[in-house]
Amino acid sequence: MTSMKGAKRWLIAGIILAIVASQFSGSINRYDLGILIDIGINIILAVSLNLINGHTGQFSLGHAGFMAVGGYSAAKFTLVVAPLVPESMQPLLFLVALLLGGLFAAIAGLAVGIPSLRLHGDYLAIVTLGFGEIIRVIAQNTEAVGAASGLTGIPKDTTLGWTFALAAVTVYVVAALVNSTYGRGFIAVSDDEVAASSMGINPVRYKVTAFVIGAFFAGIAGGLYAHHKTFLSPTGFDFFKSIDIVVMVILGGMGRTAGVIIAAILLTLLPEFLRSFADYRMIIYSLLIIGLMIARPQGLFTFGKRKGAAA
Amino acid sequence: MDWFLQQLINGLALGSIYALIALGYTMVYGVLRFINFAHSDVLMLGAFSAYFLAPAVEKILPLPSIAGALIVVLLSAMICAGIGMLIEFLAYRPLRSRPKLTVLITAIGVSLFIEFTCQHPAVLGADTKPFPKLLTENDLHFGGLVIGSNDLVIVGTTLVLLASLWFVVQRTKIGTAMRAVSFNQQAAALMGININRIISFTFGLGSALAAVAGILYAIKAPGIDPLMGVQPGLRAFVAAVLGGIGNLPGAALGGLILGLVETYAGGTPGLSNYRDGIAFAILILILLFKPAGLLGKATVEKV
Numbered sequence: 001m002t003s004m005k006g007a008k009r010w011l012i013a014g015i016i017l018a019i020v021a022s023q024f025s026g027s028i029n030r031y032d033l034g035i036l037i038d039i040g041i042n043i044i045l046a047v048s049l050n051l052i053n054g055h056t057g058q059f060s061l062g063h064a065g066f067m068a069v070g071g072y073s074a075a076k077f078t079l080v081v082a083p084l085v086p087e088s089m090q091p092l093l094f095l096v097a098l099l100l101g102g103l104f105a106a107i108a109g110l111a112v113g114i115p116s117l118r119l120h121g122d123y124l125a126i127v128t129l130g131f132g133e134i135i136r137v138i139a140q141n142t143e144a145v146g147a148a149s150g151l152t153g154i155p156k157d158t159t160l161g162w163t164f165a166l167a168a169v170t171v172y173v174v175a176a177l178v179n180s181t182y183g184r185g186f187i188a189v190s191d192d193e194v195a196a197s198s199m200g201i202n203p204v205r206y207k208v209t210a211f212v213i214g215a216f217f218a219g220i221a222g223g224l225y226a227h228h229k230t231f232l233s234p235t236g237f238d239f240f241k242s243i244d245i246v247v248m249v250i251l252g253g254m255g256r257t258a259g260v261i262i263a264a265i266l267l268t269l270l271p272e273f274l275r276s277f278a279d280y281r282m283i284i285y286s287l288l289i290i291g292l293m294i295a296r297p298q299g300l301f302t303f304g305k306r307k308g309a310a311a
Numbered sequence: 312m313d314w315f316l317q318q319l320i321n322g323l324a325l326g327s328i329y330a331l332i333a334l335g336y337t338m339v340y341g342v343l344r345f346i347n348f349a350h351s352d353v354l355m356l357g358a359f360s361a362y363f364l365a366p367a368v369e370k371i372l373p374l375p376s377i378a379g380a381l382i383v384v385l386l387s388a389m390i391c392a393g394i395g396m397l398i399e400f401l402a403y404r405p406l407r408s409r410p411k412l413t414v415l416i417t418a419i420g421v422s423l424f425i426e427f428t429c430q431h432p433a434v435l436g437a438d439t440k441p442f443p444k445l446l447t448e449n450d451l452h453f454g455g456l457v458i459g460s461n462d463l464v465i466v467g468t469t470l471v472l473l474a475s476l477w478f479v480v481q482r483t484k485i486g487t488a489m490r491a492v493s494f495n496q497q498a499a500a501l502m503g504i505n506i507n508r509i510i511s512f513t514f515g516l517g518s519a520l521a522a523v524a525g526i527l528y529a530i531k532a533p534g535i536d537p538l539m540g541v542q543p544g545l546r547a548f549v550a551a552v553l554g555g556i557g558n559l560p561g562a563a564l565g566g567l568i569l570g571l572v573e574t575y576a577g578g579t580p581g582l583s584n585y586r587d588g589i590a591f592a593i594l595i596l597i598l599l600f601k602p603a604g605l606l607g608k609a610t611v612e613k614v
Contacts, residue, residue: 059416061419119602122346122411123598125346126548126594127591127595129545130549130590130591130595131595133545133587133588133591134591134592137584137585137587141584141585243419246419279432280431282423282426283424283431285423286420286422286423286424287420288420289417289419289420293409293414294405297413
């Protein structure tokens with residue numbers, strides 16, 4: 001278990017890595033650079049989902065929905081505002097766009113968190129799934145974000161440095177939060193909601209907090225994704241994208257930050273190596289889920305025991 | 312007025328299909344307390360069973376005909392009952408004593424496994440296939456109203472199956488055992504009920520209903536493909552929650568309501584584009600105001 005100090009070490013290591021990476025990013029070829037950025041984005045997504053699914057034990061299937069909210073709002077902001085401000089302001093503008101995306105996603109997280117306060121496990125899973133679908137349907141029907149044909153021409157602002165730095169911040173915030181006195185409540189809620197509430201912890205508040213923070217970072221990841229791919233389409237944020245992120249969390253071990261990061265890296269690289277087996281990717285994923293749940297529900301990259309760790 | 316009645320008929324037909332699927336979710340939830348995500352894929356497999364069986368049956372009995380259709384439906388239902396029991400045995404039974412979340416995740420895994428295995432070019436392929444004609448289609452005209460004979464078949468089949476299911480659950484020995492297992496698994500086991508057998512039977516029965524629903528759905532749909540079960544499956548699940556999950560009449564009621572709402576919304580300009588989102592909007596609203604569903608009873612969780 002990472003201590004508070006450990007979390008800070010991660011942050012510093014991550015930021016240093018980001019600075020070094022941004023120095024070298026010029027000499028990396030475009031393909032590798034793209035994959036490295038994908039890894040950073042997936043780490044943000046997986047670690048933020050881990051706060052909801054792993055640490056708080058609220059099974060969410062709608063992370064792609066939050067990502068979509070963040071991605072679309074950040075991209076739309078950039079497209080509208082970027083032509084109006086001078087060139088020198090662009091990096092700042094990009095940061096504002098990302099924050100705005102995160103903020104919108106956080107609001108969406110609040111909207112999902114509130115109905116979730118009366119739900120457990122599988123009900124919540126369905127509500128979040130439904131929420132993701134609603135977002136997709138809205139994006140598909142809103143002309144302002146390109147409707148079904150998607151949003152194009154987003155400036156390519158996402159750099160390796162920003163991605164890694166933000167991934168480091170995400171890891172730090174989630175780790176520091178969970179290890180704080182306040183954050184112990186997340187784990188208490190995950191272990192036993194009823195027992196937690198009888199100890200004076202308000203599970204609803206923790207669940208909603210987890211949703212809002214998790215969604216915020218998913219929104220940031222969405223913004224990075226939008227400015228990385230320069231194109232957004234509603235189909236890119238469907239149920240299967242959410243499943244991708246869920247598999248990272250399950251494989252890494254729910255509630256285990258380091259494991260989830262390893263899984264995010266591995267599952268971003270794996271499809272690249274298995275390009276010729278693309279037809280088998282989701283079959284392998286699904287077998288991985290079933291196999292892990294039956295043989296090793298605590299995840300592949302978890303060593304040592306977390307007390308009371310269930311699923 | 313004609314528009315209103317016409318949508319009512321379409322909505323009832325669609326709602327009956329949702330009701331049939333919802334029964335499967337609700338039955339499994341009743342005995343095992345988890346959402347069988349793979350239910351919607353069993354529905355798809357039911358439609359594909361019929362797709363492959365129809366040419367074989369045609370050699371013996373003419374198609375389209377009532378007898379031929381009946382044989383195809385019956386055989387498909389039996390195949391799917393077997394598949395449902397197999398899924399339970401391989402994927403869910405080893406997890407019987409684990410946390411619910413583990414089982415739920417496994418169910419999602421099973422669902423994805425079926426969907427993507429079937430989408431693989433070597434299995435069924437991802438393309439849409441035309442569904443064979445099982446029954447002759449006639450349009451009945453009442454004034455300005457058009458009622459397709461298929462719609463009548465769908466509603467009729469659903470009514471018959473609902474009644475038979477009610478009979479099985481309420482009036483037979485195995486139905487009593489199902490209710491006992493649903494009420495309290497441990498106590499039921501102590502009374503000498505073979506839990507494994509009852510759960511297996513529940514999966515079989517639910518999957519058979521899903522197969523019939525899949526065929527009915529395919530009759531109305533332009534074609535079938537490996538992902539055809541996803542949308543009706545999700546909606547049927549919403550229907551089950553709407554009616555109160557674990558509650559059989561609730562599932563039927565929820566299915567009908569959802570089918571009607573969706574048809575009316577689909578026929579209303581401006582709303583029709585949002586059709587796919589409506590079911591979930593209803594779900595979120597119902598869970599906000601009546602989390603136990605329309606016919607469900609609120610329960611309090613104890614430590």
